[in-house]
Amino acid sequence: MERLALIGVSHRRGGAAALEAWQAAFKPPYSELAGLGFAEWVPIVTCNRWDVVVALPKTMDVAQARALLTPTGQLCRPYAYTGDGALEQLTRIAASLDSLNPGEDQIMAQVRSAFAAAQAAGSTGPLTSFAFHTALRIAKKVRREVALAPLKTSLFSLARPDLLRALPQGGSVAVLGAGEMGSLAAKTLASEPGFDLLIVNRSAPRARQLARHLGARSSSLEAFLAAPPPVDALVCATPVRALIDPLLVQRLPELKLIIDLGVPRNVHPEVIEASRVRVLDVDTLQAAGRTRREALQEKLAAAEVILQEALEGALEAWTERQLGPSIQRLRQLYLATTLDALGDGVGSEEAARLAHRFAHVPVKGLRAVARTYGLEAAQMFLAEAGLGELRLGEAYAADASRE
Template identity: 50%
Template sequence: MWALALLGVSQQRGGTEALQAWSTWLQQQPGWPRELLCEVVPITTCNRAELVLALAEGASLEEVRRTLIPPSLPRGYAFAGEGALEHLCRVAASLDSLNPGEDQIMQQVRQAFEAARQAGTVGPLTSFAFQQALRIAKRVRREIPLAPAHTSLFSLARPEFEARLPRPARVAVVGAGEMGRLAARSLAASPDLELWLVNRTEAKARELALTLGARYMTLEAFLENPPDLSGLVTATRVPNLIGAQFLRRQPNLRAIVDLGLPPNVDPAAVAGHPVALIDLNWMQRLGQARRQRLQADLARAEQIVLEELDQALADWSERAMGAAIVQMRETYRQTLQETVGELLEPELVQRLAHRFAHFPVKGLRGLARKHGVEAAQAFLLEAGLTGRPGRPDWEETHE
């Protein structure tokens, strides 16, 4: 576990500008230095940009941080070993989200791992870390009622957004990706609301519109000749998509929710228009208020994470010790064979070797759980055993 590391920024711990800078850098990164990193899984969402890493043997976290992160980027945060695994578990369980309890983040974490797996940048350590994080997130979701199903970041902004709309109202959702689809499905259930779906490709907008009973148009047509709107939700990757020219043609627009990263709405243009811009900074304040209301449930969820984390670390130590335990038993077998092998059957020698190794193996496992695999490795080396614990090599499933 010593080789696991996590670097990144989030909206809560860095702000919008730092998050945007890191997200842009991750999207443009052509590759990773193999002399420093064995495994890499990037996670980019509207709320965070992070790298989950397995360091190469001999590489330090500070060396990786210094070499990998350009000086122009905000420094961000860094976690190593158990701290990195704990942070990943909290992210997957949506305890570190702007909107605590949103189940969308679990899907995003799973998708990030699958994308890295297909790119060939995962391995035993990151596989274990993500498998445990997703397992723990499922338990938190199952036992602690932090939020209803299908809660998203838009769910946090929706009350503020709808409170500013007249009735009836016409609302457009720009972007038919995951964030836009969740926002559109949420708004489609609202009475007295005419919903428009806008996307760069018409087919994707039409498909979702038919499902929700909404109207649709292409992004190009929307920007040239938009309908008269009361509300607007944006969820694209296009910076400053909505500017002063668009807003001048929307005299009745009262509220915008900007879910985009980079931001889709030019804040300077909004300054001269009577519209409420609910951006990530505004949503962060809403999230903090909601976090205060959920203190008791969040404390219970944190306790589950810590309990499960202890079990996960014990499991990792057990698996990492596998090769060393085999070597210890073999050493006992060889010693018995050389000493009394002529007097005993091979099967009995094998059984005695396992019997004699039982208590040292039990102690070795306890040493690894309490003080880490490195302490167990030092014991083995001092004892003259050639087997050494390391990273286990096994396949995990990610359900």
């Protein structure tokens, strides 16, 4: 577990600028990561975080890994979690406890999809497999036992109150992007009375499909940009940088609010600087996220208790599995020593009983060392005892299939 690391940036570490920089430097299929020397790697990329979970090779420490995973010229220093801390942070991410909008529904599915994509790409292994299976299992338990948010809660849910205040009588809203984030925003808006909803997407058939499902109008992105219809608000959830530029905004005189959920940011900086239209993005939604987190303090605390208890049990079980082959071999050596020393003077059952008793203290010490200082320290314990040929983690590769 000591070789597990989680490194990245998020809405809190670096904000939108860092997210854009990391997503620009590391793009699907993440071939850049393949050449950095990691034994295993799984990227988790969403609209408010860029993380990668890696298995560090023995020749690399976490400081070196962090340097390799920082784009050239970036002043923002990514966070780095290692060992049990990396597994805990991954679990908190999957359970939506670390989200900008705590309890949002998307992140668990995004973590699961990220792991599945890495499996398909062949970049996972026993350590990352154990980490993701464990994190997702515990996250599911947390979400099942603590009601953090209603179904379909998303990042857009944080911006919804601002939209309703800006358009108290309803109005015309265009949602740019019919992917996961855009679809969630559109479904939320479709349930609000008084809104005329327009779905815009690069693929006109995809826009029509979503619009038909919601009883809305649709348009291709090309047609919308060429002749934008009057709208009171825009919700942007596309992968296109600076899609909404000053010229487009000038052609939308009734526009009052833009909600930018895209990474990279869909709104040109000059639109924000002009300040004629209010713009909400990952950075400006931080205050709303903090307010919601404060309102959920008791539930978040209950979720953390469940998470920590489940995590402790998972780590203890994992350590036992890693030690299992070595403990068995240690007992076999004590049995062989007992038989050699006593010869025919003792039966096989009595020899096995004595060997088990003799091995009890070193086995107990081995477990304590592994749990307190890690498996590498336990390997040193064995080596110092003259048992260096015993290899920890022979059950390592089987963990993924058991989880």
